[in-house]
Amino acid sequence: MKSRLEVLLGSKPEAHRDESLLAQVEREARELARKERIASAGGQLLGAAFAFLGEILPGSGDSEQTSQLAECLEKGGDGKMKLTITLPDEAMLDNLARSLARIAGGGLG
Secondary structure, three states, rough: OHHHHHHHHHHOOOOOHHHHHHHHHHHHHHHHHHHHHHHHHHHHHHHHHHHHHHHHHHOOOOOHHHHHHHHHHOOOOOOOOEOOOOOOHHHHHHHHHHHHHHHOOOOOO
């Protein structure tokens, strides 16, 4: 009987796509991808900075300190290691950025 009614009345019209919702989801996906690229680039930057410091500074190779740092790492589902840090405020982030810029510019002294 339902199929007969559909033939007589016509089937339900297709629902209109919610373009604003689609645009919002696409924006959020782009923003998430951007944040992931920034996090990855930041990890590479810190890795390079610490490798640089490790080369120019005398080191003791203290394995206890290395193991303590390893306890702070978390392995993600993609196999990448993640280190989360907490900064007290934005001023600390600005200070960190300036210090890294000075190191990269050769201004260690």
